[in-house]
Amino acid sequence: MKNAASTPINIIWYKRDLRTTDHEPLCHAQDEGLPLLAVYFMEPSVMNHPDSDPRHWRFAWQSFQALNSKISAAGGRVYLFHREAEPVLEILREHFTIKTVFSSQETGNSLTFRRDLRMAKWFQQRGIIWREFQNNGVIRGLNNRKNWDERWHAYMNDKTRNADLHRIRWVHLDDALYHSLQGEPLPEVITRQDASFQPGGEDWAWKYLEDFIRYRHIHYTRHISKPEKSRRSCSRLSPYLAYGNISLRSVYQYTLQNMEGARNKSALSNFISRLHWHCHFIQKFESECRYEHENINRAYDALSKEFNEAYYHAWLHGKTGIPIVDACMRCLRATGYVNFRMRAMVVSFAVYNLWLDWRHIAQPLARLFLDYEPGIHYPQLQMQSGTTGVNTLRIYNPVKNSEQHDPDGEFIKKWVPELAFVPGKLIHEPHRMSFLEQRMYNCIVGKDYPAPIVSVEETRKRAADIMWAFKKKAEVKEEGKRILARHVRPRDGSVTGA
């Protein structure tokens, strides 16, 4: 239908749920039966925030296009606005009587959180109902984790919610109105394809899932920490989950349905436990969004770290002289992905060896991760940086990790071509090569490739001494109790794990 003044309609506001399957807001919008206008906003304020990168918006753009083509096939259209939500909705209100806006709950950064608070008020003042639905296993408004696991399982085992797109009466905007509202064209860096990154869209999400369950999961557990092999044997579903191209419930149920005939059942059980972690971490952030900007354990405010710009730049651009760290940072820049172990290791190197504050590396890493998900990113970052006071302190030795997980330097050689001719057993610490070896393998340390900017051993020891002393402080323990009470499931009256 075309718009006409005061026509009553509902709106579906797509956010980080760019899919058609297992979509609760869409099902409810369909059941209400009013004509439905589908909108998606790429808000300049969010796009220009320091945690944001064109790679994210390219993925979102591809996801939007895929969604729009499915909805178009059912006679509808999703309208993309490269503008802030509020002014667009204000004008749409002049053309329609908006009854209800449907969306999925978003556990975003502080900017989108504040935007949502403003919008809730805006809708309320205008008599518009805003119905937000639970997204994945994350529950809004919790003060503790009592029964959280049970609720997570109940949600994951519940039936998926699939709307019939053909039954919806889609609203089509008048062309002139849409043109006046849609905003500036998106920059080419977003609309052009880039084959170095995973492509966005619902069909791709399902392809990655099916391929993983059918073939790639076999070595999931064995290769999970290997920087090169994990690229194939991990599911690589994270960007699809971050942009909601597939629901976590669909992934969970599809995995269980195929468990019986799977070639490696225990690998799939491990995978399922990661799906649980996904929501466990986002739940922390949903319940305490201070994770983004403040030490979650306030006692760590007394930890003193001075910003060293030279170290920061060397780390960010992969020029620290520690090959595995440099390979990871360069690979992230080029592809948006490294596995969990390598993420933890580059964080550990930055916050312990280089003694950088986690807040200095949080947004730069967010920009590099294609799958940037604030609810996982910030709690993981603080956990790896030792500022929770309740997790085991993990200071990764990058050289040992390199020897163990990239023994022949296959990954390093790919991303640090300066070391292409260095043999596997020397590649983990090229500065230890004799001058003759350096000449023989075409890599003069200090000229072709940097010498280590810090001594891994000395800086590791210094950081360990400080961090262990901190962990023993009464203030850290006191805050730790508060954190456990809020974010960990009580077991038999006590709290364990984090």
Ligand SMILES: Cc1cc2nc3c(=O)[nH]c(=O)nc-3n(C[C@H](O)[C@H](O)[C@H](O)COP(=O)(O)OP(=O)(O)OC[C@H]3O[C@@H](n4cnc5c(N)ncnc54)[C@H](O)[C@@H]3O)c2cc1C
């Ligand atoms: C400092 C740091 C920052 C991180 N930031 C993000 C982020 O912004 N977005 C993000 O999706 N993941 C983040 N992770 C978690 C993890 O590294 C990625 O989820 C995982 O590497 C994605 O690859 P995959 O999809 O192949 O994972 P698989 O191993 O195939 O796991 C399947 C899914 O389970 C979830 N998952 C797996 N591992 C974890 C974990 N350790 N914690 C929480 N959920 C997990 C993810 O949704 C993942 O897609 C971060 C980890 C660290 C150490």
